[in-house]
Amino acid sequence: MFSTVLVANRGEIAVRVIRTLRSLGIRSVAVYSDADAGAPHVVAADVAVRLGPAAASESYLSIEKVIEAAKATGAEAIHPGYGFLSENTAFAAACEKAGITFVGPPASAIEAMGDKIRAKQTVAKAGVPVVPGSDGSGLSDEELGLAVEQVGYPVLLKPSAGGGGKGMVEVHRADDLAEAIAGARRVARGSFGDDTLLVERLVTTPRHIEIQVLADAHGGVIHLGERECSLQRRHQKIVEEAPSPLLTPEQREAMGRAACDAARSCGYEGAGTVEFIVGSDRPDEFFFMEMNTRLQVEHPVTEEVTGLDLVELQLRVAAGEPLPLTQADVALRGHAIEVRVYAEDPAAGFLPTGGRVLAWEPPTTVRVDAGIAEGGTVGSDYDPMLAKVIAHGADRDEAIRRLDAALGRTVLLGLGSNIGFLRALLADPDVRAGNLDTGLVGRKLDELTAQDLPSDVLGAATGVALLDLEPAGDLVDPFDIPGGWRLGEDAWTTRTLVVSGHDPVEVRTRGRAANAELLIGEERVRTSTAVSGTVSHSQGGTTRGYATARAQDGTLWIARDGQAWAVREQEALDASAQADGAGGPVLSPMPGTVTVVEVTEGQQVTAGQRLVVVEAMKMEHVLTAPVDGTVRELRARSGGTVAKDAVLLIVEGEADGS
Template identity: 60%
Template sequence: MFDTVLVANRGEIAVRVIRTLRAEGVRSVAVYSDADADARHVREADTAVRIGPAAAAESYLSVDRLLDAARRTGAQAVHPGYGFLAENAAFAAACADAGLVFIGPPAAAIDLMGDKIRAKETVAAAGVPVVPGSSGSGLSDAELASAAREIGMPVLLKPSAGGGGKGMRLVRDEALLADEIAAARREARGSFGDDTLLVERWIDRPRHIEIQVLADAHGNVVHLGERECSLQRRHQKIIEEAPSPLLDEATRAAMGEAAVNAARSCGYRGAGTVEFIVPGGAPAADGRRDYFFMEMNTRLQVEHPVTELVTGLDLVEWQLRVAAGEPLAFGQDDVTLTGHAVEARVCAETARVSGARVDFLPSAGTVRLLREPQGERVRTDSGLSEGTEVGTSYDPMLSKVIAYGPDRAAALRGLRAALGGTTVLGVDTNVAFLRALLAHPDVVTGDLDTGLVDRDAAGLVPAGVPAEVYATAALLRHAGLEPAAPRGGAGDWVNPFTVPSGFRLGGEAAWTVHHVRVPGHDPVAVRVRGLAHDALVRVGDAEPVVARLADTAPAGTRLEWGGLTHRFTWVADDGGAWLGRDGEAWHVQAHDPVEAALRGGAGAHGADALTAPMPGTVTVVKAQVGEEVAAGQSLLVVEAMKMEHVIAAPYDGVVTELDVSAGSTVAMDQVLAVVEPKEPQDSEEAQQPKGGDPA
């Protein structure tokens, strides 16, 4: 075994790898950019090395800086985690040239399987079924479009390099091919430095099932069962489980054998995953199902914990042992799957609903209060700690919550409860959305497909903010107005005019009004009569409710509201407070209606302003001041955390202001452009001939 291992990654995966290194008695070396100087993985490692500024290209993607860090700390091996350089053949080769062991497959296997076109050709030759699609590498836009038309709509555009859903585009309308190919190339180039694309037939209502493989340097290859990864949005997995509720033993064995053959076909070594797509619907008459190879991930997967829980194996430990030259200590017949495990990915993002469409946009902020569940049947892999700054330089995934149970129903219940006990205040997350998804009837029954989340997302996002959230925020502000108790004791006189109870002479107590708002929702006036610990509260136009704030401790504020008791965690921030309950979180801010009126409602630019939906970088500007644009026309592209968001014209009009250019860094809600709508023409005037006098 190695003495010292450098972890060439960050966040929760670096923390998770460090945990196994510590258990194996191996010294760990963390690397960090300026953005991560105080990150959790830096504090938990035995040694940490700064490798550059926040930009990934100058830090986590810099081969030279990583190798220099390994040399300076005496590391014998490098664990790449996932993402960044984990599937970079040049990095694996550079490690070998520097005398370092790369804890992953040989560079040749990474290179082969990293090219989806060559990978499909290789595994097909080994008898593994593949998805019908384009053939050949380096296809031009015209050749890709031609192949798509030949296959027939709908089709899926995929980067030949990389994975994780980045750059993948589902195209149903042939007229959109050119725009979608251009967008897919941009995302692929930005994420992987390679914009080579392929096109595949889209399989309707597909299941995404992957097989975990493990291979040593002595010719032994086994599979560790499958994971169901069909719950995705934008081709990005958000819920994974093991085993799949779809497969029977015969199909599981056949897919496992195909995965082993795929691993052997490229001379694989270490832990890897072979991904398959399985058409939905009923199986064939003999009970067997079709399945097609999609790609091979030549690294540890984000969702590896569910396999660890049902097999009892530590995959990072076996990565280390295989890399150190040890043979596998077990064969295929020794691998058994016991119980069920489900994982949810907690991401920094804000859900914005527009009709039936939901955009999950990256969020940013400081983690001000953190509660993460751990227990006998619950595991949280996290890179978070209180004070963590979540920016937009890296992937939005913050942590993973995993639950184990004797069966699938128990695991699902356990994960919902664990997410309910997860509190991240200071940054918007998807925890509440994940809890709602786990209660979806089709998820409960196991009737899944990769389109389920996108179809039903709007119904899984909370429709509004509960009245008791506004009431709690207002009463917390109200409590802050109350004077401290007299020093002389409870019997000392207190001037009633200094107490915010609404007291007045000769009449009914007055209301104290607190104006509050949650971003994305209209401001609300909350009226309080009395003190925070004994009040009558009216939220908006609703009827007044007797309320009582039992205490104001952030660890457990209790609001007695309309005969019910609500428990919140909370923490103050500039201009407001974050409140959390059952996995949900709200940022409730103070609102000044006079100031808002002076700004003109939507801001100084009024309702015609187009603002940044997330903090990020403007990558494309397609319009210019004075240009006439049509409703829905793409004007700008904002990118954050490797995700693009198109800013489109809301109506036919003219661009009157354009405040950014390509490369501009923008904050959330920053004004990007202003489009003034066209003035409607008078119907009679429109009928007049152009030029000269009216006839």
């Protein structure tokens, strides 16, 4: 076994790999960019080496720098985690050239499975069923159009060199094909340096089921059952579980055999995942989608139902050991389900968020793999996944109940997240019944993100605001208490509170923070406050606890039951400034990089016309003109980075008096 292993990754997967290294008594080496100095994976490792600036291309994706770090620290092996260099053939070859073991499959297997077109051809020869589609590489736009005609609508455009759903586009009409090809090529070129696309038949109401395989250098190949990954947004998984509620033991065995055949077809070694697409109405018919030649984000659910440590098995296989078990030794125990906690706003189309982590209190009753820490900053340089929460139960219902309860106890303040959305998704009747498909989230997005604003949240925010204004000490002069006091009774003080995603609400208060009287609309409530940034609101005999934190910009963050709200005070808007038909600034909806600027200074535009494309955290967002008008103060530059709410340009409308 190795004595020192470098982990060429960041975030929760780096922390998770380091945990196994520590349990095996192996010295761990972390690498980091300037954005990650002091990050949890850096703190967890025995040794840490700086790679370079925040940009992944100058740090985590620099093969030369990672190899140099391994040599400098005496690392005998490199574990790539997932993403970054984990499926990079050149990196695997560079490790071999440097005499360093790559904890993964041979470069030849990565190459064979990394190109989706070649992968389909390889596994098809081994008898594995594949999705009907194009089988040639390097197709021109015209050739892609011909392939689409042969396959028939609807189709799915996929970058040949990509993964993680990035750049995948559904096309349902011929009129949309040209724009879809251009967009998919642009994302593929920017993300993978290769804009080669392939076409596949779009399986309607599809379920995404993958098989975990393990293979050693001695001919041993086994599978560890399946994971259902059908709950997705933007072709990216958000909930994964094992086993699937769809498959029978016979179907599981058939897919397992096909997955092992796929692994053998490319001379695979180590841990990998063979992904299949299955029609909800025809579970006996499954098609190979791709093989991920690395550890998957969702591997913990397999670990929970098998009792195996996949990272340890990866290390043992990489060290030349045979697999310590056979197919007959594999037994599934109970049910496990995992959710991915993202820095994103589901109600705004899952736009990435970010900011300083003011509070992070993960649940202690289930497994949590996290890559964030209180006081850290979540930026736009990397993937928005923050943590994974994994629950195990005797059956599926118990696993879901335990997971939902754990999410309800999770506190994350300082940035928007999808925790509330995940709880709504887990409560959905179809999800509870196991009636899943990859389009479920899209169909139900409005109802899953429809969150009423509880009046007691506004009461809690007001209580904190009042408490902040009160003088400290036991003896308080009533004339020192700001606002409201007068002879006979307290006067009312009015505030306008704005909560992200909701209309402004007028709140009237009178009295001290400890027992203030509030009017929220027509509802009269009272607040009671406690110390240490925790607020309790009592009404109708029930008490609910809140965690709170104040950001530097004055925003008050409030959390309860896994949900979080950002509350600000706002003066009444000047109605005269809101003229119909007026233009205004076009803001970046997320921190990211400007990839396309389609207009010039002074250009005439029409409402809905494309202006700028901003990309961040595996997501591309197209900004359009709000009204007919003229482009003024164009600040967006292709390749430039922008902050959330940064002004990209101004559209001067007709009502602006231009």
